[in-house]
Amino acid sequence: xxxxxxxxxxxxxxxxxxxxxxxxxxxxxxxxxxxxxxxxxxxxxxxxxxxxxxxxxxxxxxxxxxxxxxxxxxxxxxxxxxxxxxxxxxxxxxxxxxxxxxxxxxxxxxxxxxxxxxxxxxxxxxxxxxxxxxxxxxxxxxxxxxxxxxxxxxxxxxxxxxxxxxxxxxxxxxxxxxxxxxxxxxxxxxxxxxxxxxxxxxxxxxxxxxxxxxxxxxxxxxxxxxxxxxxxxxxxxxxxxxxxxxxxxxxxxxxxxxxxxxxxxxxxxxxxxxxxxxxxxxxxxxxxxxxxxxxxxxxxxxxxxxxxxxxxxxxxxxxxxxxxxxxxxxxxxxxxxxxxxxxxxxxxxxxxxxxxxxxxxxxxxxxxxxxxxxxxxxxxxxxxxxxxxxxxxxxxxxxxxxxxxxxxxxxxxxxxxxxx
Amino acid sequence: xxxxxxxxxxxxxxxxxxxxxxxxxxxxxxxxxxxxxxxxxxxxxxxxxxxxxxxxxxxxxxxxxxxxxxxxxxxxxxxxxxxxxxxxxxxxxxxxxxxxxxxxxxxxxxxxxxxxxxxxxxxxxxxxxxxxxxxxxxxxxxxxxxxxxxxxxxxxxxxxxxxxxxxxxxxxxxxxxxxxxxxxxxxxxx
Numbered sequence: 001x002x003x004x005x006x007x008x009x010x011x012x013x014x015x016x017x018x019x020x021x022x023x024x025x026x027x028x029x030x031x032x033x034x035x036x037x038x039x040x041x042x043x044x045x046x047x048x049x050x051x052x053x054x055x056x057x058x059x060x061x062x063x064x065x066x067x068x069x070x071x072x073x074x075x076x077x078x079x080x081x082x083x084x085x086x087x088x089x090x091x092x093x094x095x096x097x098x099x100x101x102x103x104x105x106x107x108x109x110x111x112x113x114x115x116x117x118x119x120x121x122x123x124x125x126x127x128x129x130x131x132x133x134x135x136x137x138x139x140x141x142x143x144x145x146x147x148x149x150x151x152x153x154x155x156x157x158x159x160x161x162x163x164x165x166x167x168x169x170x171x172x173x174x175x176x177x178x179x180x181x182x183x184x185x186x187x188x189x190x191x192x193x194x195x196x197x198x199x200x201x202x203x204x205x206x207x208x209x210x211x212x213x214x215x216x217x218x219x220x221x222x223x224x225x226x227x228x229x230x231x232x233x234x235x236x237x238x239x240x241x242x243x244x245x246x247x248x249x250x251x252x253x254x255x256x257x258x259x260x261x262x263x264x265x266x267x268x269x270x271x272x273x274x275x276x277x278x279x280x281x282x283x284x285x286x287x288x289x290x291x292x293x294x295x296x297x298x299x300x301x302x303x304x305x306x307x308x309x310x311x312x313x314x315x316x317x318x319x320x321x322x323x324x325x326x327x328x329x330x331x332x333x334x335x336x337x338x339x340x341x342x343x344x345x346x347x348x349x350x351x352x353x354x355x356x357x358x359x360x361x362x363x364x365x366x367x368x369x370x371x372x373x374x375x376x377x378x379x380x381x382x383x384x385x386x387x388x389x390x391x392x393x394x395x396x397x398x399x400x401x402x403x404x405x406x407x408x409x410x411x412x413x414x415x416x417x418x419x420x
Numbered sequence: 421x422x423x424x425x426x427x428x429x430x431x432x433x434x435x436x437x438x439x440x441x442x443x444x445x446x447x448x449x450x451x452x453x454x455x456x457x458x459x460x461x462x463x464x465x466x467x468x469x470x471x472x473x474x475x476x477x478x479x480x481x482x483x484x485x486x487x488x489x490x491x492x493x494x495x496x497x498x499x500x501x502x503x504x505x506x507x508x509x510x511x512x513x514x515x516x517x518x519x520x521x522x523x524x525x526x527x528x529x530x531x532x533x534x535x536x537x538x539x540x541x542x543x544x545x546x547x548x549x550x551x552x553x554x555x556x557x558x559x560x561x562x563x564x565x566x567x568x569x570x571x572x573x574x575x576x577x578x579x580x581x582x583x584x585x586x587x588x589x590x591x592x593x594x595x596x597x598x599x600x601x602x603x604x605x606x607x608x609x610x
Contacts, residue, residue: 171456
């Protein structure tokens, strides 16, 4: 049914339609509305045969999901930012044990400095933990991806993280077509676990594995993600057939056929990029876009096919691997490794800690890529004056104090000066 | 695309107002996107919420930088922040106040077309109909009358959708209708 609802509510309803049997989560902004909604739906009986378990921390939340999943239950949790870091050990356990848990990540920056706003640092912090990671562009896709995620997770017995931009999606009220129960039931079969802790048929899960077998276990984990590269488009195609819309898949393209410059991005910023591309094309600039949905598994081959004929690739990402640059740009580089005459890759770090990514800024940086391409990472809308002042100050003064507080003070002074 | 920015203070229902407006537009078959300014909201602090309305899918995710309409729930905000930042010439401005426009001494009014700027005693109407000074329903009723972007009946339906309690919904509907009718009679007279 089509509704005008908050993204978090739409996701909660979509998760409810997947008939989860155990939900456990710990509140953390900006994910909280999702599990609040689910808690209410369990209490009112809208979700049947489901236990909502209150826990004392994120570490406990995922640990409970691991236990529930190992006991054969369809398990779900959600978190963000520091919450994900707090459960990091369990994140690796869930994937290492091959348990098909689905987790929503309401993408948020990681402190310090503490920041509640959106970027992709949290997802990137665990991107190599063995979880599959799917990024939603809209709330419609966020809802739909959860349904596909359970199917994918359970088919491969591997956990899936559905990554949704905190606030920008979780707190936005927009039009979402929430699927019907019968259609979801037809799309998502009941959970048939490949391993179950059952007192009547005892097995052990989680044995210590030495050098003689560790590589093989890891290899098979990696192999399963390569299988996902085939399954993700298959499930998206089947989803389209059943529900009539494009959601999910490995990646989507926008005006890439004749593009001299192709942007690569993940998540909700793709909408703003598309609007910018329309305006640039009206000015005769041939720009295209690849929206990456699946970050893990990384669709190396599919991405290469889309990028190989263009001249410039601009990767716009809401994350920074400190000391290296953009992790997504690095992965895009990998897709073009050893390709003769490969396009140039330019990295843009944008939207960190919730800084808005505007059309005006996108116009500036994309136009610059045509005339004055750059090496290394370009930090979109970086306040160079403030940075220069701080650098100058710390060179002069040994006990220069905490960086964040210094920057805040300088911003305050600049604002006061402007007001006078 | 029509873009509305709502300024108020934490506790006034700024975010709810944007959401209700988006539902009203949706009920008229339009695409609408409502979102808050994503701060750590607390009672009394300046809060901003946004609503975009369009006939086609809304893809844009930047904050509203050039609003076509501004709804100001607390006129003291004009002194605290740059409420009119990016305000489009020819846009609409609706201010919650029981004072007249000339008494508010707003510079922005001088550049605006006649009939595009109004004050409405929304808190007063809310006190009368709801019993609490929550101005958002009254402001949305007035917004419908001022701009014609949504109809009052859609605003009423959206308010009913937002409140589970029929009593509270009725009170908010009464406030919205009263504000709408007051504005409509003023504009008709002009």
